[in-house]
Amino acid sequence: MSWKMRAVALPLAAASLIGTVMASAPLGGVGAQTVDVASSALVAVATNPYPADSVAVGYTQRAKWTIDVLRDNRPMLTACNHGNLSTDGGHTSDSYHYSGNAGDCYAGNTPGQKPGPIDTDQLQRAANFSVDNAGPLKVQQVIWNNRIWTWPRRSEGWRDYGHACSGACSSTEITLAHYDHVHVSIARPGDGR
Numbered sequence: 001m002s003w004k005m006r007a008v009a010l011p012l013a014a015a016s017l018i019g020t021v022m023a024s025a026p027l028g029g030v031g032a033q034t035v036d037v038a039s040s041a042l043v044a045v046a047t048n049p050y051p052a053d054s055v056a057v058g059y060t061q062r063a064k065w066t067i068d069v070l071r072d073n074r075p076m077l078t079a080c081n082h083g084n085l086s087t088d089g090g091h092t093s094d095s096y097h098y099s100g101n102a103g104d105c106y107a108g109n110t111p112g113q114k115p116g117p118i119d120t121d122q123l124q125r126a127a128n129f130s131v132d133n134a135g136p137l138k139v140q141q142v143i144w145n146n147r148i149w150t151w152p153r154r155s156e157g158w159r160d161y162g163h164a165c166s167g168a169c170s171s172t173e174i175t176l177a178h179y180d181h182v183h184v185s186i187a188r189p190g191d192g193r
Contacts, residue, residue: 054099080105096185112171141184
C-alpha cells in the first residue's frame with residue numbers, strides 16, 4: 001500500500017529541519033492529520049478509506065487498514081491478532097472482536113504475563129498513537145493497562161477499566177485488565193462513523 005493510503009514517517013533529520021511548520025501542515029493529501037507521536041518523528045495519518053462493516057472470519061477491511069497503520073508506526077509490536085473470535089472466546093457479548101473490528105496487540109511479551117519496561121513503553125506508545133489518531137483511523141475504543149478510552153467519551157480521556165487485581169495477578173487477571181496487550185476497536189456498523 002502506498003504512503004498516500006496509510007502513513008508516512010519523516011526521518012529525524014527531516015523532522016528537525018521542518019520543525020513546528022510541519023506540525024501544523026497536513027501531509028498525505030486530503031483528510032490527513034499530522035501528529036507528533038515521538039520526539040524522533042512526525043507522522044501523517046490518512047483517513048481510513050473503508051466503510052464500517054462486519055465479517056464472520058478475520059478482520060474487516062477497515063480494521064485491517066487501521067491495524068496495519070498501527071503496526072507500520074509502532075514496529076516494535078510483535079503481534080496484533082484476534083480479528084474475529086468465536087462467541088465462546090471469553091469476551092462480552094457485544095465485543096468488537098466478534099465482528100472482525102478489534103485487535104489485541106503485543107510487544108514481545110508473553111500473553112498472561114505483565115510486560116517488562118521496554119515492552120510496556122512500546123505498548124503505551126501504541127495506545128497513545130491509537131488515541132491520538134482515533135479520528136482518521138476510526139478507532140472506537142482503546143483498552144490498555146486497566147484503563148479505557150472511547151470515542152463517544154473522548155473528552156473524558158482515559159478512564160478506569162475496573163479489572164485491577166491486588167497483589168500477585170493470575171494470568172487471566174493480567175489479560176482481563178489488559179496489562180499484557182493493547183486492545184484497539186475500530187468503529188463498526190451502528191457506531192455512526
